[in-house]
Amino acid sequence: MIVSAMFGSRWLSLIVGLLIVASSVIVYRRGVSSTFALAAPGSAIDDEATGASGDTSVAHEPPLHSSGAAGSVCDETAAPSGAAELRACTPLSRDDAFEMIAAPASSVSAESAARGSAEEPLAEGRARAVAAELGVYARLTEVVRSQLVGVNEATGREALLLVDRLQNIDSVVDMILGAINRSAEVSGSLVSLSKDEAFAKLLQMGSVSAHDSAENEKEMRSGLADTESLFRFIDEIKEVAEQTNILALNASIEAARAGDAGRAFGIVAREVRKLSTRSTELARRIEKDLTSVFAALQGHFHELLGRSAASQEQMQKTIAEELTIMTDNLSRLLETQDNAIRDVRLRGEEVAALVISLLANLQFQDVTRQQLDSVVQAMTAIDRHNEALQSFLLSTEVAENVPQIQPLLDKMYGTYVMQEQRLAHAAAGVLGGRSEAGEAPAMVELF
């Protein structure tokens, strides 16, 4: 998101603007500012060009926009001073330009005379110096360009990693939900089995009297075997709880790796760990209860087998008590699991919505990639314009015109793929003859 903010489309116009302004400033500093009319008189950098103010052939205006009308004579009446639109300008020929370069030189002729240098060589010398200085910009833009390309590559890699991490978290959450559901199923089976079969038999056994025990011996043995089988369910509950705990731990790790985006997953993971700890505790308690019940039943069984009538009532009472405790604990386990499942499912839905939202947010990378691509293209175009300016300055062709930046800006405008870029371009006042970019249409439109 930071990258998105940093490299908004305004960046493009900023970079383009800065480079052009920088080029203009160099031109100005070297004494040809009056020709190109790029800086305000009286600015800190016009010390060398004070003589130009008296030159009527030069339009001296407040600072022009970065687009500049470099190499043009601009009609002051065509646009009000400070207006955002480009002024109506007439391209200058190289001869005109040199004439104008020479003009300020003549107005500082005292200085020239003092140095004993001729006017023409001074102007040509300045042009050569400007051309050399402009040449430095190609290297500068190359550095910036390669950094922008690097940013694109880096955000692309990071975005892919994020997709991967989000998917990991998502699958862990799905697994947790699966494990919890399974745990609930097992507990549910345990309860229904207890109520429907084993417990019924146990209760029945508890109430079996010594007199009919011989007839029920077979049934009692089977009852004991059923009770024993309940331990397997307990083991399974413990196993699932342990598995859930590990999954929750993984979820915590993934959540931490995902940074801020993973905070919601962290909460789910914590809740699930609490659930698994509580499930394990309850399962242990039920196991203990079951062990007591089982021991009591075995004792009861042996007594019955031994036809001893002693303590029959006491034994039945003990078994009934143990069974009640166990049933209570089982109910509590189910209640805890039900609540947790409801919570985790709800959180799971939140997580699913969050995952979808975060995955959609990754489109930002593609958006910024295209914006940065536009900046890179613009910088390449600026390089070409820069080269044209250099060769113009060094050319001896008589009829050559100063290279114009507007066609380049128009071409740039044509490569934009986003309304934001067009709006930024329009806001910079370099639309040329184009109409305003206008408002952005709806983000979602069904035809």
Place this chain on the structure above:
Amino acid sequence: MKTIMLVDDSATMLMSMEALLKKASFATQTASSAESALTLLQGGAKPNLIITDLNMGAMNGIELIREARKIPALRFVPMLMLTTESQTTRRQEAKSAGASGWLVKPVDGAALLQVLGQLLPGGAV
């Protein structure tokens, strides 16, 4: 399960949108260029919906839709543009080519699923 074909030259877009749609219980099919998508479609692929980017290599998303609409089996399959471009003139061009809608990146996940719900009655099932 309904299948959505995703066409985009950005690996990030393909991966993130694929994960998003899978999360919403859709099956997906991806193509990293309009040309390869068209090859799949002409080869008999029949997704329930197509989401394509606009600016890709030689062939763009609008051209893909125009060509895909020529395939009889795809005449009524919803085809959406998902692009950073928001220009009205391009939208009109897409509409004429047979696009069903235009989504500007970055589109909100919930908004995307809502659009899919509108175009695919019954959702992902």
